[in-house]
Amino acid sequence: MNATSAPGDTPALDPDLVLDTLLARGYREMAAVPCSYLGPLLARAARRPDVTYFPATCESEAVSVAAGAWFTGRRVVVALQNSGLGDALNPLASLCLPYGVPVLLLMSVRGEPGTRDEPHHDVMGRTTARILDDVGIAHAWVPADSAGFVRAVEEAERAMDASRRAYCLLIRKGTFRDGPQTVPLGRSVPQQVPGTGDRLSRAQAIRWLRERLPEEQVVVTTTGLTGRELYAAGDRPTHLYLSGSMGCASAVGLGIARAGGRPVAVFDGDGASLMRFGTLVSVAASGPDLLHVIYNNGCYDSTGGQPLQGPVPFAATADLLGYAATAYCAAPAELPSAYGKLMAQPGPRLLEIKVTTDPVPAPRVPLALPEIATRLRALYGSPVTTATAS
Ligand SMILES: Cc1ncc(C[n+]2csc(CCOP(=O)(O)OP(=O)(O)O)c2C)c(N)n1
Secondary structure (H helix, E strand, O other): OOOOOOOOOOOOOOOHHHHHHHHHHHHHEEEOOOOHHHHHHHHHHHOOOOEEEEEEOHHHHHHHHHHHHOOOOOOEEEEHHHHHHHHHHHHHHHHHHHHHOOEEEEEEEOHHHHOOOOOHHHHHHHHHHHHHHHHEEEEEOOOOOOHHHHHHHHHHHHHHHHHHEEEEEEEOOOOOOOOOOHHHHHHOOOHHHHOOOOOOEEHHHHHHHHOOOOOEEEEOOOHHHHHHHHHHHHHOOOOOEEEOOOHHHHHHHHHHHOOOOOOOEEEEHHHHHOOHHHHHHHHHHHHEEEEEEEOOEEEEEHOOOOOOOOOOOHHHHHHHHHEEEEEEOOOOOHHHHHHHHHHHOEEEEEEEEEEEEEOOOOOOOOOHHHHHHHHHHHHOOOOOOOOOOO
């Protein structure tokens, strides 16, 4: 990678300087799928009146929106995490590059070799630069200092002008300065006090359901805090904590449920569900015995509370799609009857629970990822040999 700073540097760019630099070059809009590394920048972009912040439902959408804007003479900067690079590659490779549409990417790099990160980031951390090289997208690390950042953007602009190709600025943890100006919108609204009044926090709702679901029920959890909170409520071998593959939990649950033999639930986030909204159609159409629970907090809580596209009426949508039963709970008192109704019904069911976010994040799930996979497979009578389990 054209590194201009080494792992372990602790740069702290002022998010306002970054946005001013981009604004000066005509970038008045930012399309983003969040990452906590980008948190302070996204929070400022979402708050500043001179920047239009577009919460994209997935990375390919963010790139496509920026490409669409380019056709109209507008410039949209795309902010994403490298775990979404695979998704972004579709429009990058088959739209932006062949049509000569230059898009500026600000991409946080998780799993960079030499740094400590969660294991599900390893593969993309090792391969991000190589993938960009292979695809033909020039890239450079965002430097530690303000002048360096301005120079990096100028270089990106020069390269994009000369090549009509996308350019990717790579961002490390701690790149952006945090402070009172960078409190995300989703964190500053009063609903954030968990479980006060007639609201449930996500952790409380998860605990409530875990206490009632039958022990043999498989529970697939989405990436972020949802899995951690289920683990904190009490681990079971039937729990499949997905720490990556954002948006895929419901499809994984569908794949499991199609085997039959055990009840299956998916604990999903609203952002994650939105990322693969089409899976709702697949679940409805294929009709498995599956309880899809969506904890709707209206933001990307796990990455810092960034705004989410919407509002999204998940239960109402599932109803229209032909789910066997759906329920929407806006208050704790509504949970028991919704739960009773859904558990009495076979087929695809969707439970949407309006929740607050949790200010104190649960600790990471301490289990090795292959171990989580192996123990679930064993429950289906398919032990994994040591070679495939490691
Ligand atoms: C493809 C991809 N893009 C972005 C991320 C970064 N990320 C991890 S958790 C998360 C937020 C999840 O939000 P949501 O599903 O709404 O659940 P919540 O945290 O709000 O409960 C994001 C954006 C990711 N892991 N994968």
